[in-house]
Amino acid sequence: MSQSYDRGTVEDFGRWRSFTAGMWAWLFHKFTGWVLVGYLFTHIAVLSTALQNPGMYNDTIVGLESLAIVRLLEVGLLAVAVFHILNGVRLLFIDLGKGLEAQEESFYASLVITGAITVASVPTFLSGVF
Amino acid sequence: MAEHYSSFDRSGTKWLLQRVTAAFLVVVLAFHFFLLHFVNHAADVTFAGTSARMSTWTYFSLMVLFLVTATFHGVNGIHNTLVHRDGVDGWKQTAITAVLVVASLVLIVQGLRTALVWTNLF
Numbered sequence: 001m002s003q004s005y006d007r008g009t010v011e012d013f014g015r016w017r018s019f020t021a022g023m024w025a026w027l028f029h030k031f032t033g034w035v036l037v038g039y040l041f042t043h044i045a046v047l048s049t050a051l052q053n054p055g056m057y058n059d060t061i062v063g064l065e066s067l068a069i070v071r072l073l074e075v076g077l078l079a080v081a082v083f084h085i086l087n088g089v090r091l092l093f094i095d096l097g098k099g100l101e102a103q104e105e106s107f108y109a110s111l112v113i114t115g116a117i118t119v120a121s122v123p124t125f126l127s128g129v130f
Numbered sequence: 131m132a133e134h135y136s137s138f139d140r141s142g143t144k145w146l147l148q149r150v151t152a153a154f155l156v157v158v159l160a161f162h163f164f165l166l167h168f169v170n171h172a173a174d175v176t177f178a179g180t181s182a183r184m185s186t187w188t189y190f191s192l193m194v195l196f197l198v199t200a201t202f203h204g205v206n207g208i209h210n211t212l213v214h215r216d217g218v219d220g221w222k223q224t225a226i227t228a229v230l231v232v233a234s235l236v237l238i239v240q241g242l243r244t245a246l247v248w249t250n251l252f
Contacts, residue, residue: 030211037204041233044197044241051247054177065173074172081163085156092152124168 021104025087032084039077071129078125079118086110144206151203158196177248184248197241205234 019027046064050057064070090106093099099106166172170179183189212218212226246252 033204033207033211037208040200040204041237044237044244048240048244050177050180050244057177057180061175062173074167078163078167081159085160088152088156092149092156095149121167124171127171128173 025107032080035080083114151199181248185250
């Protein structure tokens, strides 16, 4: 049964110091969700250059991928996507009644695996741009 | 401590759809990232390559479903974040819902228009 709490506001400065693992997981999931939705709209806008002509689409991709900042942002996007996926799986299991007793450990595991995949992907994302 | 806390109404259709789309997106988002950054490098993506992929029914239908489910999941998540706050009701809630519905429709229509440029299935 769902319950509501007076949780105050996240914006209350200093409150983060008393956050538990579950509250960080909630905050990170919201943050990564906002980033992914923002990226979805940006992604479709960039892909829409294909509506002009094939050359503009190709030039847009090549132009963006030649910028080091875009490659770095792609690494960040991967990190955001991987965390949202892993924490999402964690939430799905909890919604199914599995793993609530280990929800802190599964959050930490999500962070560690996200970090490992992100670091391992850096050579792939940065190849050829420097 | 409550046994369960969620900002979603668990009895609602949207609650279920958010979970069903999540399960689908976990797989398809990982596939999409892997295919276009590790199998094919993003810098090597071309109109011809995209067109070849989008001209198979399997890939085309998967990407269209990806667009629709990602839009629903993302925008519904934003909606829940914005609306389930103290003091957000009445006309504010209606305005937020209206803006998000319009934005979703624009995104899906633009995505479909772009998908149709790439494919030779029709």
